[in-house]
Amino acid sequence: MSASRTKAPRRRRAQWIETRAALLFISPWIIGFLVFTAWPVINSAYLSLTDYDVINDPNFVGFDNYAQLFEDPKVGLALRNTFVFTVLSVPAHIIVSLGLALLLNGATRATGFFRTAFFLPKMTPPVAVGILLLLLFNGQNGLINGFLGVFGIDGPAWTTDPAWVKPGLVLMSLWTVGSSVVIILAALRAVPQELYDSALVDGAGWWRRTLRITVPMISPTLFFLFIVNTINALQSFTEAYTAFFGSGNTTYSNDAALFYAIYLFQQAFEFLHMGYASALAWLLFLVIMAITGVQMLVTRRFVHYEGGQP
Incomplete structure (x- = not known):
């Protein structure tokens, strides 16, 4: 019983190490996706509710657009x-x-x-x-x-x-x-x-x-x-x-x-x-x-x- 309890934390630790390594390898893609895809999409949703001409600050207009x-x-x-x-x-x-x-x-x-x-x-x-x-x-x-x-x-x-x-x-x-x-x-x-x-x-x-x-x-x-x-x-x-x-x-x-x-x-x-x-x-x-x-x-x-x- 004690042996099985000892193996469980080790298994979880090994899985976490593998997960962390996988995230580290794909981190360049994750960062690129967040910066160049996710953020522009979220920002465009906000801009669609504004009057924005690039030069001046966005002016919120609701659903007028x-x-x-x-x-x-x-x-x-x-x-x-x-x-x-x-x-x-x-x-x-x-x-x-x-x-x-x-x-x-x-x-x-x-x-x-x-x-x-x-x-x-x-x-x-x-x-x-x-x-x-x-x-x-x-x-x-x-x-x-x-x-x-x-x-x-x-x-x-x-x-x-x-x-x-x-x-x-x-x-x-x-x-x-x-x-x-x-x-x-x-x-x-x-x-x-x-x-x-x-x-x-x-x-x-x-x-x-x-x-x-x-x-x-x-x-x-x-x-x-x-x-x-x-x-x-x-x-x-x-x-x-x-x-x-x-x-x-x-x-x-x-x-x-x-x-x-x-x-x-x-x-x-x-x-x-x-x-x-x-x-x-x-x-x-x-x-x-x-x-x-x-x-x-x-x-x-x-x-x-x-x-x-x-």
Whole structure:
């Protein structure tokens, strides 16, 4: 009895030493999180209740900034543009990524080279992608319309016609599908080969094997990418800002490319309405949380897990 009582404090002491060592190792991350993430989030919640222009001290105004959100027509425009871009870009991103991953999975040679080649555009700085958009999608002498002209197709005014601004941005967003391709390819390699062998014995073709085996087996990965890409699309900023707001050219259809994050940036750093910008940021946070929650509830029922648990 005494021996067991002696071992208990020793065990607790050993556990405390291990816990202290673990906390010491992750302390740089904890400090960075508290200083650069947690504190700015808490401070922005306070600033959203103030009238603050960076120069003068914050002036508490309560929920006036949030009331202004419902009266500002630019907020509705920016949200609408962002939602349209998200609805167009996320499915396109997933479909293209899945198609390229299936091609790579079926390749027998140079798979590593093509995997690297598809991923490299992801390393392109977003500002460069925005400039590249203007070069490729220029309505008069852009490369895309030049290519379409070879087939006698009169290409649209991608950067000046409001109806084509967001489709052009969606097409340009496909430049960075490389990371999703690599993730889906890893999921494809984990699908048991016996399932395909059994399907072949039953006479199932490629298309049926893809729909009945491949997609269900990699559905957790597709679900993950669907959530992540939706969040990224709702926060789209750099490429659209560089192409339509940072070039100094006022001939472009800026309103059609006014995404929510761009309007938030303008309010904060161009007009110095930091309090109002903080309220905009919290509204975006709530929108993302709501959309993610709906996706979790609706989409997970279509996700297949090998263990049988959702």
